[in-house]
Amino acid sequence: MKRYKDFASDGGSNIVGQVVDQQTRLRSRLASVKHTVAVMSGKGGVGKSAVTVNLASALSLQGYRLGILDADINGPSIAKMTGIQRSAFSIQHSAFKNGLPPAIGFLGLRVISMDLFLPDEKTPVTWDAPTQKEAYVWRGTMEMTTLREFLTDTEWGDLDYLLIDLPPGTDRLPNIAGLLPQLSGTLILTIPSEVSQAVVKKSITLAKEHLKTPVIGLIENMKGYACPHCGNIGELFHSSGILACEEMAKNLGIPYLGSIPFDPRISLTTDVGKPFMSEFGDSPAAKAIIEIAEKIKTFIL
Amino acid sequence: MKFLCVSCDEQMKLKETQGPDEGSFTIVFRCPKCEREFALLTNPMETQVVRALDIKIGGSPNRAAEPMEATRTFLTPLSQKGEPKIPNSELQTPKSTESASLAGGQAGKEGSASGPGCPFTEIVNEAFQKSEQMVWVKEAEERMGKIPEAVRPMAKMGIEHYAREKGYKEITLQVLEEAKGKFGM
């Protein structure tokens, strides 16, 4: 009796062909995107989205064309942080055969986010399935499919940088690396108090050794407190060794890109969709972000 | 997945697909030799897994996929949660378009393609050739690196099979190109 491998083709579904076709469409879509950069962190709440938006703002203010893909499917925040009104964005896509035009945030940032597909902020992402219990099972598969669609079906146009805000943790990095062999690199964000530096190490090992994607470097967020009155930077966390993150980067053999101080004006602006970088461009935090943006540009070139 | 007609030792060909009907598909296969037919019935879970990968059973649809189709299709209908932003009609359409695309796929398309000569000769040849490992030249191996890892073994197997059929001893870029044309890759 013949066995599986005795037949050259599958049952007629041409699965290889379909997957290759998906890859081809992805590649041709991203032909107009010069650099793709993924931003990751070990855990949530360290400021990954806020830093992504402000790095994008810094580059956009320099005249670069920026896109942000919000890959945090279950905790999307980029649309809100870039000042996009849900109601102003239409997903009445039948008109868009060539792809969905991204939503446009402040400073011309082009954004695609799960946010835009949900009716309101309170609605969690749930996938249609026979039962919600089963939906949970293929959540991962669906998230991967959505990531691919976000990359492929968004009419990005010409971009200098496409920043990808990954969900916390390392789960989605292999997907992104698989979809984007041309990924320019990853940024890893951490905060000084993060006890679980093991997670950061894990991320770096995964990116560098297993996925062979270049690590651009480590960014230390909320390091110290910048007084809005005098600009002095005081200590925020009672961290024993101020050099800890810098040292960790050195030990892991990746560049330390710098630190961003805690500045309440970041959340006062970014969280409500106002451009921190143009409103407080002279603040120490904004300057730190610009400096990091410069290092990213240098790394990529 | 492939199906074999055990009595004829022939690969069954996809005839048609019906559904989804409450989440399940009916996929009919037919033996090109004895014309026996049988249907594979999927449960909703199995259907979902395939659909979630955005792979169309029965080949790529005739119509081009709409932007963000899978994402929109699988997001739990907004109507269940409040004010719908996408018209309900659009959310519900996957049912009909899906079945249309499945049925309108490439069913039967390859039925004519494979007409092996003397089955005995083929088996003997294959038996001999199988013992020899197919050699991949470096460039061809590298080219395969562009194919997503998940389907690479499947693609390789298909190409090796093609090469054996043609009597090639090694896979060169040239062979790869030929095989590609055949698989529509």
Ligand SMILES: Nc1ncnc2c1ncn2[C@@H]1O[C@H](COP(=O)(O)OP(=O)(O)O)[C@@H](O)[C@H]1O
């Ligand atoms: N350097 C900073 N100074 C002050 N607030 C910050 C800073 N970085 C981030 N934030 C704020 O911290 C909160 C969490 O940031 P967010 O970007 O949503 O985290 P993540 O995406 O990592 O979950 C937000 O309110 C954000 O505005």
Ligand SMILES: [Mg+2]
């Ligand atoms: Mg976030």
Ligand SMILES: [Zn+2]
């Ligand atoms: Zn038969």
